[in-house]
Amino acid sequence: MSVAPGISRHPYFPERGNEGYWVEHYELSLDYRVGANRLRAAAVISAFASRPRSLDTFSLDLSSALRVSGVLVDGEPARFAHRGDKLRVTPARALQEGTLFAVEVRYGGNPRPLPSRWGGLGWEQLTDGVIVASQPTGAPSWFPCNDDPSGKSTYRITVTTGSAYEVVASGRLAGRRRAASTTTWVYEQAEPTATYLASVQVGRYQSVEVQGPVPQRLVFPSRLGARVLTDFGRQEQMIDLFTGMFGPYPFASYTVVVTGDELEIPVEAQAMSIFGSNHVDGRRGEERLVAHELAHQWFGNSLTLENWREIWLHEGFAAYAEWLWSEASGDETADALADRWHRRLAALPQDFLLADPGPRRLFDDRVYKRGALALHALRRALGDEPFFSLLREWTGTYQHGAVTTEKFTRMAARFSATALDGLFSRWLYTERLPPVPAHRTGDGGGPQR
Template identity: 70%
Template sequence: MAEETGVVLSTTPRRPYFPTHGDDGYRVEHYDLSLDYRIAANRLGGTARLSAEALGPLDRLSLDLGPFRVGAVLVNGEVARFTHRGGKLHVAPGRLRAGPFSVEVRYSGSPRPVSSPWGGLGWEQLTDGVIVAGQPTGAPSWFPCNDRPDDKAGYRISVTAASPYTVIANGELASTRRASSATTWVYEQTEPMASYLASVQVGRYQRAEPAPGIRLAFPARLASRVRHDFGRQDRMMEVFGERFGPYPFTSYTAVVVDDELEIPVEAQGMSIFGTNHVDGVRGEERLVAHELAHQWFGNSLTVADWRDIWLHEGFATYAEWIWSEASGGEPADDLAARWHRRLAALPQDFVLADPGAPRLFDERVYRRGALTLHALRRAMGDAPFFALLREWTAGHRHGSVTTEHFTALAARRTVQPLEKLFSAWLYGPRLPDRPGQLHSPTL
């Protein structure tokens, strides 16, 4: 590590965790996805139109795409040569100058999840419908993309499916059109979005809007439980708005699929839960808070590099503690003490700011990340700490962030020396001592 102007920086070379994903020769400005899905047969036909910008002259570019049959690729409206193997669609467009260009890919097949150390990622059949959970590398399971978290774009997602089913995707519903036994649903996501956050949910859902801009979709048989368990989201919005700044999107949808899920899933403007997360007594409300917080930390502010995932999961976990305080539950001090004891009993071999790809979803990313924020809050005090979070979300709204961005901002916004704190919590393998007790746990 090195210190520069009071900021702790890592000197470790930034090698990507998923080097086969993404292409740094261009950026995508907009995806237009037109999909036709046959649920019983699990058959997807798609046309993807990408508006992009070459960052320099290109005679070759690549897209990430799963094992579909590719019928044609057009670049700037002209047929282009391509090869497709190993999850990469390599396109030879001739000579492209730096600047805007377009790509169209026509493809079809049976979507299946992308294999990973954490199981299948992306498009997955449910008992009666579809869930898409793309983090971190599942987007190529259903559309061709530049699959890197720092390449954020606008989206139009059109899905045609059998009319008894509801289709939910990112953004705002622009139109529905029924023709014979199928309905086409069109969604517009205007705020920039990373490819892994793009999502489509297909199921037999009842829909509700219990508060302006807050939406629910769920199996009809679970209506009363869902309405109760998710009934305090409007208050969560108020609390998080005070602590983190204004909600960064137009609306928010919580989807409860008619299957059990190991964990809830985040997407931009949307979270997805299983039936096992709904019990009618708010037994899993901390997860409701966690997923909502990801709209600030993960979706609006998205890591530029996966090694910084604590900026998503540590912040969302700390949001659970903030909600606990605000709703009359355990204060953050008590939660910090409990989790510090648990982490202290684990091997002391974990570096929060660079956990390594196999540990991307290690519990210590979540809990040590939250403890780091609690330590920072304890060092700064409540008012400066929450002012820092609001400035953090405002300054990087809909952008890409790194650990160094955050530590630099924190160092500029307090007279307290933070180098030792960040060095120990972010870059040291040994768990630091527990943060001291807060005197004023709420604003």
């Protein structure tokens, strides 16, 4: 049975996402004044109608803090209503199933983060600049979209702002031109990207290019330069390690932005991670976070959950990557970290379901650490060579796609001589924490590269 346009199929955030169409491409043109926090923008959205019958109305997610001045569908004015962070559009003519159509939305105002139980999400002013941190539902704070994590699209993002500022946005820098006191930056994102992973960062930054098999770019305030270069100095070795374990790096490059402000936690975006000034100390004190955010490029950004209940497929895998880096770099082994975290989780209330934690526990530490433990249990059950072969096939098969827990457990079963139903039942679908997984007899003990 089809779902009516404007009704989300995602139970965690039923107010987000829209049925009846899917978006192929977003072209965003943003003119932004940093000091005034003033945005004037246009979005051209190329989409396919997918409703079995004709689509006579549809919705986009867009913050009510922004004012819409006009909407065109295929070049013709369309009626619209903008209330409750929903932009409802009625085109002049109904759209037939399979029709490619273009929606142009002109809008502007003072963008602000969208409220959530985790604080503000999306476009947010810094002391002197902007950060966009949209996970999970902050994308409508700055552009009209179909805010569904499984709906991936390509992007072209053009940002005009004061020439004193560096702009970093999702994708490859395709052009930059200066006119009087402003500079226009153009970025193109060719790989399919979820709305919450599209990003814009604005600040008084300098940048350093790091050449290698995967080109890296470090963007930071000049006063933090020495710390940043030290703290991210082993990132190339991380990429090499993770490429061997997880398969080829899934994007053309990787950018790290360090803001001049402190941030509560780092944030991942497509082919980009954003850290606060408090995450760099010049002593690699937060190197586990460097590994964690890098791992998200495979697990979360290339492979993106179909539904937010699958969050362990992002955070559990990235947390386990921290343990793998620790082990490979000569620090604590994954076994030691698993034992320590198992003791901590065992002391907590046994009321947590990893495969469906609920929206209030989306970023509960148990999503991260029990997720990592579940992967460690699987690694011990399979042995290193089958386990890392599984991860490489997982990332290769679903590259730039949407994934579910069921898809992962079904694939994992092919790498085991014995049934894994009990293991997955205990770790994913049972509230009580299972015992720490036993060492596999004859296991080599180290990750296969």
